[in-house]
Amino acid sequence: MPDHRPTPAQLDAADPLAALRDEFELPDGIYLVGNSLGALPKAARDYVNTEFDRWSTLGVEGHFTGDLAWKDYHELVTGQFAALTGALPDEVVAMNSLTVNLHLLMVSFYQPTAARHKILIEGHAFPSDHFAVESQIRQRGFDPSDSLILLEPRSGEQTLRLEDTLAAIADHGDELALVFLPGVQYYTGQVLAMHEITTAGHAVGAIVGFDLAHAVGNLELSLHDWDVDFAAWCTYKYLNSGPGGVAGAFVHQRHVTDQRLPKLHGWWGTNKTSRFEMATDFDAIPTVESWQLSNAPVLLMASLRASLDIFDKAGGMGPLRRKTEQQIEFFDRRLKESLGDRVENITPKALAERGCQFALRVTNDDGRRVFEALENARVRCDWRHPDVIRVAAVPLYNSFDDIDRFVDILDGIVR
Numbered sequence: 001m002p003d004h005r006p007t008p009a010q011l012d013a014a015d016p017l018a019a020l021r022d023e024f025e026l027p028d029g030i031y032l033v034g035n036s037l038g039a040l041p042k043a044a045r046d047y048v049n050t051e052f053d054r055w056s057t058l059g060v061e062g063h064f065t066g067d068l069a070w071k072d073y074h075e076l077v078t079g080q081f082a083a084l085t086g087a088l089p090d091e092v093v094a095m096n097s098l099t100v101n102l103h104l105l106m107v108s109f110y111q112p113t114a115a116r117h118k119i120l121i122e123g124h125a126f127p128s129d130h131f132a133v134e135s136q137i138r139q140r141g142f143d144p145s146d147s148l149i150l151l152e153p154r155s156g157e158q159t160l161r162l163e164d165t166l167a168a169i170a171d172h173g174d175e176l177a178l179v180f181l182p183g184v185q186y187y188t189g190q191v192l193a194m195h196e197i198t199t200a201g202h203a204v205g206a207i208v209g210f211d212l213a214h215a216v217g218n219l220e221l222s223l224h225d226w227d228v229d230f231a232a233w234c235t236y237k238y239l240n241s242g243p244g245g246v247a248g249a250f251v252h253q254r255h256v257t258d259q260r261l262p263k264l265h266g267w268w269g270t271n272k273t274s275r276f277e278m279a280t281d282f283d284a285i286p287t288v289e290s291w292q293l294s295n296a297p298v299l300l301m302a303s304l305r306a307s308l309d310i311f312d313k314a315g316g317m318g319p320l321r322r323k324t325e326q327q328i329e330f331f332d333r334r335l336k337e338s339l340g341d342r343v344e345n346i347t348p349k350a351l352a353e354r355g356c357q358f359a360l361r362v363t364n365d366d367g368r369r370v371f372e373a374l375e376n377a378r379v380r381c382d383w384r385h386p387d388v389i390r391v392a393a394v395p396l397y398n399s400f401d402d403i404d405r406f407v408d409i410l411d412g413i414v415r
């Protein structure tokens with residue numbers, strides 16, 4: 001029977017976002033590791049150089065001069081962060097790094113009492129998240145062996161079932177202080193049902209926060225409408241801000257002006273109009289900016305802006321997600337045709353539970369050997385202990401042809 005399905009070249013030709021690839025400098029080979037470090041936007045050099053030029057000519061006056069005044073520089077990305085996360089502008093801010101933001105937010109949102117002190121996380125949480133939560137529990141004088149609940153997939157399964165997550169929330173009920181889960185699980189690529197989990201957490205009186213490291217720039221999010229209490233994310237993965245890039249934080253509107261919340265203060269959280277009068281009465285900015293401690297890392301934000309402007313050109317997450325869904329379908333089909341059951345994808349099958357990352361496990365072969373052979377063939381992907389090869393088709397810059405060539409190379413190695 002003739003195959004009428006479109007070829008990768010036809011899919012790329014029909015892709016309205018295909019031209020965005022030219023906005024990036026991609027390392028040679030096939031770059032499929034934007035889940036770990038996004039590619040360099042070409043314009044980032046200009047955005048950063050602009051700040052070097054302003055520094056060179058304006059010196060300290062750069063803090064106060066023009067539309068790019070450094071004292072307000074973080075505000076330049078607020079609207080774009082709000083659009084990417086489905087938040088109001090008052091709910092999002094660019095600041096610090098991810099793990100730092102998680103700590104700052106848990107200072108506010110983890111308020112254990114003798115009766116309600118437990119935090120629910122996943123057993124396979126990203127180590128930084130696990131450490132952050134564990135240390136927060138100890139800081140408040142509690143013991144992780146009593147207060148930390150680890151959610152695990154059923155035996156023989158790789159991913160979490162929503163019914164089990166909801167049951168765990170209900171079981172711990174009035175002992176549960178905080179539910180803290182990823183939007184996308186970093187290892188399996190599973191997308192968690194953030195809205196349902198938030199509703200279930202609130203139903204038992206718990207606070208619900210998400211780590212969106214692998215979700216922002218990958219999924220369509222509606223943090224405000226889902227009623228999420230808080231969230232944080234890094235920007236060097238799908239937001240392409242570069243190594244060590246500045247992170248983001250979200251606090252729901254109903255909390256941002258709540259002055260009863262405990263909070264660690266710094267001068268960047270106080271009233272902007274009186275900040276430089278150097279008063280020592282903390283007058284909280286009535287937005288999530290009151291969680292800021294320090295003046296903004298302007299050079300990191302400059303490269304982030306270059307990338308966020310490309311998201312605007314793409315028309316936001318809607319068109320990017322539609323391309324991801326097409327790429328998932330194509331990728332699934334090519335893997336099945338070429339590799340059959342020699343490769344298992346442990347990412348769930350349902351589209352609602354997937355972003356652009358695949359978590360591949362090579363059956364009947366040494367996964368580590370296969371990964372090294374991929375590296376030698378200049379396929380950029382990554383290995384996650386114990387046995388997963390992660391590859392992400394990032395809709396901003398990966399083509400259907402990238403996926404097609406990747407599957408051919410993998411087939412050649414595994415054969």
Ligand SMILES: *Cc1c(COP(=O)(O)O)cnc(C)c1O
Nearest residue numbers: 097098099126128186211213234
């Ligand atoms: C990438 C990632 C981190 C990294 O934390 P940094 O503070 O940016 O170093 C933490 N948590 C998760 C879930 C991640 O995916």
